[in-house]
Amino acid sequence: xxxxxxxxxxxxxxxxxxxxxxxxxxxxxxxxxxxxxxxxxxxxxxxxxxxxxxxxxxxxxxxxxxxxxxxxxxxxxxxxxxxxxxxxxxxxxxxxxxxxxxxxxxxxxxxxxxxxxxxxxxxxxxxxxxxxxxxxxxxxxxxxxxxxxxxxxxxxxxxxxxxxxxxxxxxxxxxxxxxxxxxxxxxxxxxxxxxxxxxxxxxxxxxxxxxxxxxxxxxxxxxxxxxxxxxxxxxxxxxxxxxxxxxxxxxxxxxxx
Amino acid sequence: xxxxxxxxxxxxxxxxxxxxxxxxxxxxxxxxxxxxxxxxxxxxxxxxxxxxxxxxxxxxxxxxxxxxxxxxxxxxxxxxxxxxxxxxxxxxxxxxxxxxxxxxxxxxxxxxxxxxxxxxxxxxxxxxxxxxxxxxxxxxxxxxxxxxxxxxxxxxxxxxxxxxxxxxxxxxxxxxxxxxxxxxxxxxxxxxxxxxxxxxxxxxxxxxxxxxxxxxxxxxxx
Numbered sequence: 001x002x003x004x005x006x007x008x009x010x011x012x013x014x015x016x017x018x019x020x021x022x023x024x025x026x027x028x029x030x031x032x033x034x035x036x037x038x039x040x041x042x043x044x045x046x047x048x049x050x051x052x053x054x055x056x057x058x059x060x061x062x063x064x065x066x067x068x069x070x071x072x073x074x075x076x077x078x079x080x081x082x083x084x085x086x087x088x089x090x091x092x093x094x095x096x097x098x099x100x101x102x103x104x105x106x107x108x109x110x111x112x113x114x115x116x117x118x119x120x121x122x123x124x125x126x127x128x129x130x131x132x133x134x135x136x137x138x139x140x141x142x143x144x145x146x147x148x149x150x151x152x153x154x155x156x157x158x159x160x161x162x163x164x165x166x167x168x169x170x171x172x173x174x175x176x177x178x179x180x181x182x183x184x185x186x187x188x189x190x191x192x193x194x195x196x197x198x199x200x201x202x203x204x205x206x207x208x209x210x211x212x213x214x215x216x217x218x219x220x221x222x223x224x225x226x227x228x229x230x231x232x233x234x235x236x237x238x239x240x241x242x243x244x245x246x247x248x249x250x251x252x253x254x255x256x257x
Numbered sequence: 258x259x260x261x262x263x264x265x266x267x268x269x270x271x272x273x274x275x276x277x278x279x280x281x282x283x284x285x286x287x288x289x290x291x292x293x294x295x296x297x298x299x300x301x302x303x304x305x306x307x308x309x310x311x312x313x314x315x316x317x318x319x320x321x322x323x324x325x326x327x328x329x330x331x332x333x334x335x336x337x338x339x340x341x342x343x344x345x346x347x348x349x350x351x352x353x354x355x356x357x358x359x360x361x362x363x364x365x366x367x368x369x370x371x372x373x374x375x376x377x378x379x380x381x382x383x384x385x386x387x388x389x390x391x392x393x394x395x396x397x398x399x400x401x402x403x404x405x406x407x408x409x410x411x412x413x414x415x416x417x418x419x420x421x422x423x424x425x426x427x428x429x430x431x432x433x434x435x436x437x438x439x440x441x442x443x444x445x446x447x448x449x450x451x452x453x454x455x456x457x458x459x460x461x462x463x464x465x466x467x468x469x470x471x472x473x474x475x476x477x478x479x
Contacts, residue, residue: 059378079386087384097375101398101474111383114393145476156379163383 008071009034010198011089011167016055016065018048018222025051026062027222033167033198040209040230041202043219044245049202050094052219053169056200057089058082069166087115090160090168094175096152098144104131104155105140108162116163130158134188150181154188161192168192170201206249210234218242264442265449271436272449275429279457282349282418282428287361287411289354294361295400299391301362302369312362319359324420327352332424349421357414364406368399401472408465412458419454429453 009032018026026048033039041049054060056067058076067074074085098107108130112123131140134154144152153173160168173189174182186208193199193212203209209216209230216233218226226239234246300312319327332348343351372395380390422431433450437443 054378057382059381083384083386085384086382089382091379091382093375093379095373095375097373097379099376099379099394099398100477101401110393111385114389115384143475143477145474159383 009068010037010070011056011200012068013056014066014068016052016062016067018051018055018060018062025222026055029065029219029222029224031217031224031227033200036196036198037214038193038199038201038212039215039217040213041200041217041219042204042206042209042233042245042249043225047220048222049219050171051222053091053171053200053202056169057086057091059091083115087111087163088166090163090165092153092156092160092168092170092173094172096144096149096156096176098152098156098159100144103141103143104136104147104151104158107144107155108159111159112162126162127158130162131155133161134158135184148181149177150184153177153185157185157188157192166198168197168199170199170203172202172204174203174205204249206234206246218245220245261442261445264440265445268433268436268440268442268446269449272429272432272446272453275427275432276453276457278346278426279415279418279428282346282353282421282426283411283415283461285350286353286357286414286418289350290357290361290410290414293354293358295365295396297358297362298365298369298399299396301366303387303391316359316362319356324352324356324417325423327356328420328424345421345424345426349418349424349426353414353417353421356417357410360410360413361407364403364410365399367406368401368403369395371402372398401474404465404469404472408462408469411461411465415457415461416454 011033012031014030015028016026016030017024017028029048029052031039041052043049051060055062055065058074061076069085069088074081076082098104099110102110105127108127109123112118112126113120116123118126128137128140131137134157136151136154136158139147139151142151144155147155157173170189174185177185182205186205189199189201190208190212201209201212211230213230215227216230217224218233218239220241226233226242233242234250236243297312297315300308301316304312322330328349331352332345336343336348376394376398377387377390380394381387385393418428419430421428422434425431427435429450433446437446440446
Protein backbone atom coordinates (compact mmCIF):
# COMPACT_ATOMS: atom_id res chain seq x y z
CA UNK A 1 0.00 0.00 0.00
CA UNK A 2 1.21 3.44 -0.88
CA UNK A 3 0.98 6.30 1.54
CA UNK A 4 -2.07 8.48 1.05
CA UNK A 5 -1.63 12.19 0.85
CA UNK A 6 -3.90 14.34 2.94
CA UNK A 7 -4.98 16.36 -0.13
CA UNK A 8 -8.25 15.88 -1.93
CA UNK A 9 -8.51 12.78 -4.14
CA UNK A 10 -7.15 13.01 -7.70
CA UNK A 11 -10.37 11.67 -9.08
CA UNK A 12 -13.73 11.38 -7.47
CA UNK A 13 -16.82 9.87 -9.04
CA UNK A 14 -20.20 9.95 -7.40
CA UNK A 15 -23.25 7.89 -8.22
CA UNK A 16 -22.43 7.28 -11.88
CA UNK A 17 -25.39 5.69 -13.62
CA UNK A 18 -25.74 4.67 -17.25
CA UNK A 19 -28.79 3.11 -18.83
CA UNK A 20 -29.29 1.60 -22.25
CA UNK A 21 -33.01 1.47 -22.68
CA UNK A 22 -34.39 -0.06 -19.52
CA UNK A 23 -31.12 -1.82 -18.70
CA UNK A 24 -28.91 -0.15 -16.13
CA UNK A 25 -25.38 -0.95 -17.24
CA UNK A 26 -23.77 1.07 -14.47
CA UNK A 27 -25.70 1.80 -11.29
CA UNK A 28 -24.78 4.48 -8.76
CA UNK A 29 -21.07 3.76 -8.75
CA UNK A 30 -18.99 5.97 -6.46
CA UNK A 31 -15.35 5.92 -5.46
CA UNK A 32 -12.33 8.10 -4.90
CA UNK A 33 -8.87 7.66 -6.34
CA UNK A 34 -6.01 9.14 -4.37
CA UNK A 35 -2.60 10.32 -5.48
CA UNK A 36 -0.44 7.35 -6.46
CA UNK A 37 -3.25 4.90 -5.88
CA UNK A 38 -4.06 1.96 -8.14
CA UNK A 39 -7.52 0.50 -8.19
CA UNK A 40 -8.26 -2.64 -10.13
CA UNK A 41 -11.71 -3.28 -11.53
CA UNK A 42 -12.59 -6.94 -11.65
CA UNK A 43 -15.69 -8.87 -12.47
CA UNK A 44 -17.37 -10.78 -15.27
CA UNK A 45 -17.59 -9.41 -18.81
CA UNK A 46 -20.74 -7.38 -19.32
CA UNK A 47 -20.60 -6.33 -15.68
CA UNK A 48 -20.18 -2.65 -16.55
CA UNK A 49 -16.42 -2.18 -16.10
CA UNK A 50 -15.82 -0.88 -19.59
CA UNK A 51 -18.88 1.37 -19.59
CA UNK A 52 -17.85 2.78 -16.21
CA UNK A 53 -14.36 3.61 -17.47
CA UNK A 54 -15.80 5.27 -20.56
CA UNK A 55 -18.25 7.22 -18.42
CA UNK A 56 -15.35 8.57 -16.39
CA UNK A 57 -13.92 10.47 -19.37
CA UNK A 58 -17.33 11.02 -20.96
CA UNK A 59 -16.71 8.85 -24.02
CA UNK A 60 -20.04 7.52 -22.86
CA UNK A 61 -22.14 10.25 -21.29
CA UNK A 62 -23.49 9.02 -17.97
CA UNK A 63 -27.19 9.59 -17.31
CA UNK A 64 -26.50 10.59 -13.74
CA UNK A 65 -23.55 11.22 -11.51
CA UNK A 66 -20.80 13.73 -10.90
CA UNK A 67 -17.07 13.64 -11.51
CA UNK A 68 -14.26 15.72 -10.00
CA UNK A 69 -10.64 15.88 -11.10
CA UNK A 70 -8.28 17.45 -8.56
CA UNK A 71 -11.23 18.90 -6.69
CA UNK A 72 -12.77 20.56 -9.75
CA UNK A 73 -16.10 19.26 -10.96
CA UNK A 74 -16.21 18.45 -14.67
CA UNK A 75 -19.27 19.46 -16.64
CA UNK A 76 -19.27 17.66 -19.95
CA UNK A 77 -21.54 20.24 -21.57
CA UNK A 78 -18.71 22.79 -21.29
CA UNK A 79 -16.82 21.64 -24.36
CA UNK A 80 -13.59 23.43 -23.59
CA UNK A 81 -13.45 22.03 -20.06
CA UNK A 82 -14.30 18.59 -21.38
CA UNK A 83 -11.46 18.58 -23.92
CA UNK A 84 -9.00 19.79 -21.28
CA UNK A 85 -10.22 17.17 -18.84
CA UNK A 86 -9.84 14.38 -21.36
CA UNK A 87 -6.22 15.37 -21.95
CA UNK A 88 -5.58 14.88 -18.26
CA UNK A 89 -7.23 11.47 -18.23
CA UNK A 90 -5.20 8.95 -20.19
CA UNK A 91 -7.25 6.16 -21.71
CA UNK A 92 -5.98 2.77 -22.82
CA UNK A 93 -8.31 0.56 -24.79
CA UNK A 94 -8.52 -3.19 -25.04
CA UNK A 95 -8.07 -3.13 -28.81
CA UNK A 96 -5.47 -0.32 -28.78
CA UNK A 97 -7.31 2.00 -31.19
CA UNK A 98 -4.12 3.32 -32.71
CA UNK A 99 -4.68 5.62 -35.66
CA UNK A 100 -4.04 3.23 -38.53
CA UNK A 101 -2.88 5.85 -41.02
CA UNK A 102 -0.10 7.15 -38.78
CA UNK A 103 3.24 5.64 -37.77
CA UNK A 104 3.97 4.84 -34.15
CA UNK A 105 5.66 8.23 -34.00
CA UNK A 106 2.73 9.97 -35.72
CA UNK A 107 0.28 8.42 -33.29
CA UNK A 108 2.09 9.95 -30.34
CA UNK A 109 2.85 13.22 -32.07
CA UNK A 110 -0.55 14.13 -33.47
CA UNK A 111 -2.33 15.22 -30.29
CA UNK A 112 0.80 17.08 -29.15
CA UNK A 113 0.60 19.13 -32.34
CA UNK A 114 -3.13 19.47 -32.77
CA UNK A 115 -4.40 19.48 -29.19
CA UNK A 116 -1.53 20.76 -27.08
CA UNK A 117 -0.36 22.99 -29.94
CA UNK A 118 3.27 22.22 -29.28
CA UNK A 119 5.89 23.31 -31.80
CA UNK A 120 7.00 20.70 -34.31
CA UNK A 121 10.35 20.32 -32.53
CA UNK A 122 8.96 20.05 -29.01
CA UNK A 123 6.33 17.55 -30.13
CA UNK A 124 8.99 15.51 -31.86
CA UNK A 125 11.22 15.37 -28.82
CA UNK A 126 8.37 14.53 -26.52
CA UNK A 127 7.02 11.79 -28.79
CA UNK A 128 10.46 10.23 -29.10
CA UNK A 129 10.97 10.35 -25.34
CA UNK A 130 7.65 8.62 -24.69
CA UNK A 131 8.30 5.92 -27.28
CA UNK A 132 11.74 5.41 -25.76
CA UNK A 133 10.14 5.03 -22.35
CA UNK A 134 7.96 2.15 -23.56
CA UNK A 135 10.93 0.56 -25.32
CA UNK A 136 9.94 1.24 -28.92
CA UNK A 137 12.69 3.60 -30.07
CA UNK A 138 13.59 1.40 -33.04
CA UNK A 139 9.99 0.96 -34.20
CA UNK A 140 8.93 4.59 -34.48
CA UNK A 141 8.60 4.54 -38.28
CA UNK A 142 6.33 1.51 -38.34
CA UNK A 143 2.61 1.65 -38.93
CA UNK A 144 0.18 -0.07 -36.57
CA UNK A 145 -0.36 -2.89 -39.08
CA UNK A 146 3.37 -3.61 -38.91
CA UNK A 147 3.50 -3.86 -35.11
CA UNK A 148 2.70 -6.75 -32.80
CA UNK A 149 -0.21 -6.44 -30.40
CA UNK A 150 2.10 -5.80 -27.47
CA UNK A 151 3.95 -3.11 -29.38
CA UNK A 152 0.67 -1.49 -30.42
CA UNK A 153 -0.51 -1.35 -26.84
CA UNK A 154 2.79 0.19 -25.76
CA UNK A 155 2.43 2.84 -28.48
CA UNK A 156 -1.03 3.63 -27.17
CA UNK A 157 0.39 3.98 -23.66
CA UNK A 158 3.09 6.33 -24.99
CA UNK A 159 0.38 8.29 -26.81
CA UNK A 160 -1.59 8.73 -23.61
CA UNK A 161 1.45 9.58 -21.48
CA UNK A 162 2.56 12.29 -23.88
CA UNK A 163 -0.48 14.31 -22.80
CA UNK A 164 0.81 14.45 -19.20
CA UNK A 165 -2.25 12.76 -17.71
CA UNK A 166 -3.08 13.14 -14.04
CA UNK A 167 -4.74 9.75 -14.01
CA UNK A 168 -4.86 6.73 -16.31
CA UNK A 169 -7.82 4.53 -17.17
CA UNK A 170 -6.89 1.14 -18.56
CA UNK A 171 -9.67 -0.98 -20.04
CA UNK A 172 -8.43 -4.58 -20.13
CA UNK A 173 -5.13 -3.55 -21.73
CA UNK A 174 -3.89 -7.11 -22.19
CA UNK A 175 -7.09 -8.95 -23.05
CA UNK A 176 -6.54 -8.81 -26.81
CA UNK A 177 -2.92 -9.99 -26.57
CA UNK A 178 -1.26 -13.34 -27.12
CA UNK A 179 -0.04 -14.75 -23.82
CA UNK A 180 3.63 -14.18 -24.63
CA UNK A 181 3.00 -10.51 -25.40
CA UNK A 182 1.19 -9.75 -22.16
CA UNK A 183 4.34 -9.43 -20.04
CA UNK A 184 5.85 -6.57 -22.04
CA UNK A 185 2.69 -4.51 -21.59
CA UNK A 186 2.27 -5.40 -17.93
CA UNK A 187 5.82 -4.37 -17.14
CA UNK A 188 5.21 -0.95 -18.72
CA UNK A 189 2.07 -0.54 -16.61
CA UNK A 190 3.93 -1.69 -13.54
CA UNK A 191 6.66 0.90 -14.12
CA UNK A 192 3.98 3.56 -14.45
CA UNK A 193 2.51 2.53 -11.13
CA UNK A 194 5.93 2.63 -9.52
CA UNK A 195 6.29 6.20 -10.76
CA UNK A 196 3.17 7.08 -8.81
CA UNK A 197 0.65 7.41 -11.64
CA UNK A 198 -2.87 6.98 -10.25
CA UNK A 199 -4.65 4.32 -12.26
CA UNK A 200 -7.92 2.52 -12.64
CA UNK A 201 -7.31 -0.75 -14.37
CA UNK A 202 -9.87 -3.26 -15.53
CA UNK A 203 -8.24 -6.64 -15.94
CA UNK A 204 -8.61 -10.39 -15.58
CA UNK A 205 -4.90 -10.82 -14.79
CA UNK A 206 -5.44 -11.83 -11.21
CA UNK A 207 -1.86 -12.16 -10.05
CA UNK A 208 -0.97 -8.87 -11.64
CA UNK A 209 -3.91 -7.28 -9.84
CA UNK A 210 -2.84 -8.82 -6.57
CA UNK A 211 0.67 -7.53 -7.07
CA UNK A 212 -0.17 -4.00 -8.15
CA UNK A 213 -3.51 -2.98 -6.71
CA UNK A 214 -4.04 -0.93 -3.60
CA UNK A 215 -7.66 -1.85 -3.84
CA UNK A 216 -9.77 -4.21 -5.87
CA UNK A 217 -13.27 -3.20 -6.88
CA UNK A 218 -15.44 -6.15 -7.77
CA UNK A 219 -18.25 -5.23 -10.15
CA UNK A 220 -21.15 -7.24 -11.44
CA UNK A 221 -24.42 -6.22 -13.12
CA UNK A 222 -23.38 -2.59 -13.02
CA UNK A 223 -22.88 -2.30 -9.28
CA UNK A 224 -19.88 -2.49 -6.99
CA UNK A 225 -20.36 -5.75 -5.16
CA UNK A 226 -17.33 -5.53 -2.96
CA UNK A 227 -14.25 -3.40 -2.39
CA UNK A 228 -11.08 -4.15 -0.50
CA UNK A 229 -7.35 -4.79 -0.56
CA UNK A 230 -6.28 -7.63 -2.88
CA UNK A 231 -5.30 -9.95 -0.05
CA UNK A 232 -8.84 -9.84 1.26
CA UNK A 233 -10.79 -9.85 -2.00
CA UNK A 234 -8.80 -12.58 -3.68
CA UNK A 235 -8.75 -15.07 -0.86
CA UNK A 236 -11.42 -14.28 1.70
CA UNK A 237 -14.03 -12.16 -0.04
CA UNK A 238 -17.21 -11.71 1.96
CA UNK A 239 -19.42 -12.15 -1.04
CA UNK A 240 -19.73 -15.70 -2.32
CA UNK A 241 -20.01 -14.51 -5.91
CA UNK A 242 -16.70 -12.64 -5.67
CA UNK A 243 -15.00 -15.71 -4.21
CA UNK A 244 -16.34 -17.95 -6.95
CA UNK A 245 -15.24 -15.55 -9.71
CA UNK A 246 -11.75 -15.10 -8.27
CA UNK A 247 -11.29 -18.82 -7.85
CA UNK A 248 -12.19 -19.37 -11.51
CA UNK A 249 -9.80 -16.64 -12.67
CA UNK A 250 -6.99 -18.07 -10.60
CA UNK A 251 -7.57 -21.40 -12.28
CA UNK A 252 -7.57 -19.75 -15.72
CA UNK A 253 -4.93 -17.06 -15.57
CA UNK A 254 -3.16 -17.79 -12.30
CA UNK A 255 0.11 -18.80 -13.93
CA UNK A 256 -0.05 -16.86 -17.16
CA UNK A 257 2.11 -13.91 -16.19
CA UNK B 258 -12.31 2.70 -95.56
CA UNK B 259 -9.95 5.28 -97.07
CA UNK B 260 -12.77 7.76 -96.89
CA UNK B 261 -13.33 7.05 -93.22
CA UNK B 262 -9.67 7.43 -92.39
CA UNK B 263 -9.45 10.74 -94.17
CA UNK B 264 -12.55 12.00 -92.38
CA UNK B 265 -11.08 11.02 -89.02
CA UNK B 266 -7.67 12.38 -89.89
CA UNK B 267 -9.10 15.73 -90.89
CA UNK B 268 -11.27 16.01 -87.79
CA UNK B 269 -8.81 14.62 -85.26
CA UNK B 270 -6.97 17.84 -84.27
CA UNK B 271 -10.34 19.52 -83.75
CA UNK B 272 -11.66 16.59 -81.71
CA UNK B 273 -8.52 16.46 -79.59
CA UNK B 274 -8.93 20.11 -78.66
CA UNK B 275 -12.24 18.94 -77.26
CA UNK B 276 -10.37 16.57 -74.94
CA UNK B 277 -9.07 19.60 -73.08
CA UNK B 278 -12.61 20.88 -72.66
CA UNK B 279 -13.91 17.47 -71.60
CA UNK B 280 -11.14 16.99 -69.06
CA UNK B 281 -11.63 20.49 -67.66
CA UNK B 282 -15.32 19.69 -67.22
CA UNK B 283 -14.54 16.40 -65.52
CA UNK B 284 -11.79 17.68 -63.22
CA UNK B 285 -13.75 20.78 -62.31
CA UNK B 286 -16.87 18.77 -61.54
CA UNK B 287 -14.99 16.15 -59.57
CA UNK B 288 -13.14 18.81 -57.59
CA UNK B 289 -16.37 20.59 -56.72
CA UNK B 290 -17.99 17.24 -56.00
CA UNK B 291 -15.09 16.25 -53.74
CA UNK B 292 -15.33 19.32 -51.53
CA UNK B 293 -19.13 19.25 -51.32
CA UNK B 294 -19.21 15.46 -51.09
CA UNK B 295 -16.90 15.38 -48.07
CA UNK B 296 -19.00 18.05 -46.32
CA UNK B 297 -22.18 16.15 -47.11
CA UNK B 298 -20.73 12.85 -45.91
CA UNK B 299 -19.51 14.31 -42.62
CA UNK B 300 -22.87 15.97 -42.07
CA UNK B 301 -24.77 12.81 -42.94
CA UNK B 302 -22.74 10.68 -40.53
CA UNK B 303 -22.08 13.05 -37.63
CA UNK B 304 -24.54 15.88 -38.08
CA UNK B 305 -27.58 16.53 -35.92
CA UNK B 306 -31.02 15.87 -37.48
CA UNK B 307 -31.49 19.46 -38.66
CA UNK B 308 -28.36 19.04 -40.77
CA UNK B 309 -28.95 15.46 -41.84
CA UNK B 310 -32.43 16.05 -43.20
CA UNK B 311 -31.55 18.77 -45.73
CA UNK B 312 -28.41 16.83 -46.71
CA UNK B 313 -30.49 13.75 -47.38
CA UNK B 314 -32.89 15.83 -49.47
CA UNK B 315 -29.93 17.15 -51.44
CA UNK B 316 -28.66 13.66 -52.21
CA UNK B 317 -32.15 12.46 -53.10
CA UNK B 318 -32.73 15.39 -55.45
CA UNK B 319 -29.43 15.27 -57.33
CA UNK B 320 -29.41 11.52 -57.66
CA UNK B 321 -33.04 11.44 -58.69
CA UNK B 322 -33.35 14.02 -61.45
CA UNK B 323 -31.86 13.22 -64.87
CA UNK B 324 -28.70 15.07 -65.81
CA UNK B 325 -30.20 16.68 -68.90
CA UNK B 326 -33.13 18.02 -66.91
CA UNK B 327 -30.77 19.49 -64.30
CA UNK B 328 -28.56 21.09 -66.95
CA UNK B 329 -31.52 22.83 -68.58
CA UNK B 330 -33.13 23.65 -65.25
CA UNK B 331 -30.01 25.39 -63.98
CA UNK B 332 -28.67 26.93 -67.16
CA UNK B 333 -31.85 28.17 -68.78
CA UNK B 334 -33.93 28.34 -65.63
CA UNK B 335 -32.33 29.07 -62.28
CA UNK B 336 -29.19 30.92 -63.36
CA UNK B 337 -31.23 33.14 -65.66
CA UNK B 338 -33.89 33.70 -63.02
CA UNK B 339 -31.45 34.96 -60.39
CA UNK B 340 -29.60 36.93 -63.02
CA UNK B 341 -26.27 35.08 -62.90
CA UNK B 342 -24.63 35.38 -66.26
CA UNK B 343 -22.29 32.43 -66.70
CA UNK B 344 -20.99 30.51 -69.64
CA UNK B 345 -22.43 27.18 -70.65
CA UNK B 346 -19.11 25.61 -69.67
CA UNK B 347 -19.26 26.97 -66.09
CA UNK B 348 -22.90 25.97 -65.79
CA UNK B 349 -22.02 22.44 -66.89
CA UNK B 350 -19.15 22.22 -64.36
CA UNK B 351 -21.44 23.40 -61.57
CA UNK B 352 -24.29 21.03 -62.41
CA UNK B 353 -22.01 18.03 -62.97
CA UNK B 354 -20.23 18.93 -59.72
CA UNK B 355 -23.46 19.21 -57.73
CA UNK B 356 -24.58 15.83 -59.00
CA UNK B 357 -21.20 14.24 -58.41
CA UNK B 358 -21.23 15.61 -54.85
CA UNK B 359 -24.38 13.62 -54.15
CA UNK B 360 -22.77 10.42 -55.39
CA UNK B 361 -19.38 11.11 -53.83
CA UNK B 362 -21.01 11.80 -50.47
CA UNK B 363 -22.21 8.22 -50.45
CA UNK B 364 -18.74 6.92 -51.31
CA UNK B 365 -17.19 8.90 -48.45
CA UNK B 366 -20.01 8.03 -46.09
CA UNK B 367 -19.26 4.37 -46.72
CA UNK B 368 -15.58 5.05 -46.06
CA UNK B 369 -16.33 6.78 -42.76
CA UNK B 370 -18.74 4.09 -41.62
CA UNK B 371 -16.25 1.31 -42.35
CA UNK B 372 -13.80 2.71 -39.79
CA UNK B 373 -13.91 1.11 -36.37
CA UNK B 374 -15.73 3.16 -33.74
CA UNK B 375 -12.59 3.11 -31.60
CA UNK B 376 -10.80 5.57 -33.91
CA UNK B 377 -13.14 8.40 -32.95
CA UNK B 378 -13.11 7.33 -29.31
CA UNK B 379 -9.32 7.33 -29.17
CA UNK B 380 -9.19 10.77 -30.76
CA UNK B 381 -11.74 12.15 -28.29
CA UNK B 382 -9.89 10.51 -25.40
CA UNK B 383 -6.83 12.57 -26.33
CA UNK B 384 -8.83 15.76 -25.96
CA UNK B 385 -9.60 16.35 -29.63
CA UNK B 386 -12.82 18.12 -30.49
CA UNK B 387 -15.01 16.23 -32.93
CA UNK B 388 -13.97 18.62 -35.69
CA UNK B 389 -10.30 17.88 -35.09
CA UNK B 390 -10.96 14.16 -34.81
CA UNK B 391 -12.82 14.16 -38.12
CA UNK B 392 -10.17 16.26 -39.82
CA UNK B 393 -7.02 14.54 -38.54
CA UNK B 394 -8.15 11.00 -37.84
CA UNK B 395 -11.37 10.06 -39.62
CA UNK B 396 -11.09 11.71 -43.03
CA UNK B 397 -7.46 10.76 -43.78
CA UNK B 398 -8.48 7.14 -43.37
CA UNK B 399 -11.95 7.34 -44.91
CA UNK B 400 -10.66 9.11 -48.02
CA UNK B 401 -8.03 6.43 -48.56
CA UNK B 402 -10.71 3.77 -48.40
CA UNK B 403 -12.79 5.78 -50.87
CA UNK B 404 -10.31 5.81 -53.75
CA UNK B 405 -11.60 2.60 -55.41
CA UNK B 406 -15.18 3.89 -55.36
CA UNK B 407 -13.92 7.21 -56.53
CA UNK B 408 -12.44 5.75 -59.72
CA UNK B 409 -15.91 4.49 -60.53
CA UNK B 410 -17.24 8.00 -60.07
CA UNK B 411 -14.57 9.34 -62.43
CA UNK B 412 -15.71 7.17 -65.31
CA UNK B 413 -19.34 8.15 -64.69
CA UNK B 414 -18.62 11.88 -64.62
CA UNK B 415 -16.48 11.50 -67.73
CA UNK B 416 -19.34 9.94 -69.65
CA UNK B 417 -21.90 12.33 -68.20
CA UNK B 418 -19.80 15.25 -69.38
CA UNK B 419 -20.77 14.40 -72.96
CA UNK B 420 -24.27 15.63 -72.17
CA UNK B 421 -22.86 19.17 -71.78
CA UNK B 422 -23.01 19.08 -75.56
CA UNK B 423 -26.70 19.96 -75.15
CA UNK B 424 -25.69 23.36 -73.75
CA UNK B 425 -23.32 23.92 -76.63
CA UNK B 426 -20.12 23.28 -74.71
CA UNK B 427 -17.44 22.37 -77.24
CA UNK B 428 -16.34 19.13 -75.66
CA UNK B 429 -15.51 15.93 -77.57
CA UNK B 430 -19.07 14.85 -78.31
CA UNK B 431 -20.20 18.31 -79.44
CA UNK B 432 -17.26 18.54 -81.81
CA UNK B 433 -17.88 15.06 -83.24
CA UNK B 434 -21.50 15.98 -83.82
CA UNK B 435 -20.58 19.29 -85.40
CA UNK B 436 -18.18 17.72 -87.90
CA UNK B 437 -20.43 14.74 -88.59
CA UNK B 438 -23.42 16.87 -89.44
CA UNK B 439 -21.34 18.92 -91.81
CA UNK B 440 -19.51 16.09 -93.57
CA UNK B 441 -22.11 13.31 -93.16
CA UNK B 442 -19.33 11.02 -91.90
CA UNK B 443 -21.33 9.90 -88.88
CA UNK B 444 -19.86 6.45 -88.35
CA UNK B 445 -16.13 7.30 -88.25
CA UNK B 446 -16.61 10.46 -86.21
CA UNK B 447 -18.81 9.04 -83.45
CA UNK B 448 -16.62 5.96 -83.43
CA UNK B 449 -13.58 8.15 -82.88
CA UNK B 450 -15.38 10.07 -80.16
CA UNK B 451 -16.17 6.76 -78.45
CA UNK B 452 -12.55 5.66 -78.68
CA UNK B 453 -11.39 8.95 -77.18
CA UNK B 454 -13.73 8.43 -74.21
CA UNK B 455 -12.48 4.86 -73.79
CA UNK B 456 -8.89 6.04 -73.72
CA UNK B 457 -9.72 8.80 -71.22
CA UNK B 458 -11.51 6.28 -69.00
CA UNK B 459 -8.52 3.97 -69.15
CA UNK B 460 -6.00 6.69 -68.35
CA UNK B 461 -8.10 8.04 -65.50
CA UNK B 462 -8.78 4.74 -63.78
CA UNK B 463 -5.14 3.78 -64.25
CA UNK B 464 -4.02 7.00 -62.59
CA UNK B 465 -6.40 6.44 -59.70
CA UNK B 466 -5.09 2.91 -59.35
CA UNK B 467 -1.60 4.31 -58.94
CA UNK B 468 -2.96 6.80 -56.41
CA UNK B 469 -4.63 3.95 -54.55
CA UNK B 470 -1.29 2.16 -54.17
CA UNK B 471 0.44 5.38 -53.27
CA UNK B 472 -1.85 6.23 -50.38
CA UNK B 473 -2.12 2.68 -49.10
CA UNK B 474 -1.11 2.37 -45.46
CA UNK B 475 1.97 0.15 -45.15
CA UNK B 476 1.29 -3.27 -43.70
CA UNK B 477 -2.43 -2.90 -44.22
CA UNK B 478 -3.79 -6.05 -45.82
CA UNK B 479 -6.30 -5.59 -48.61
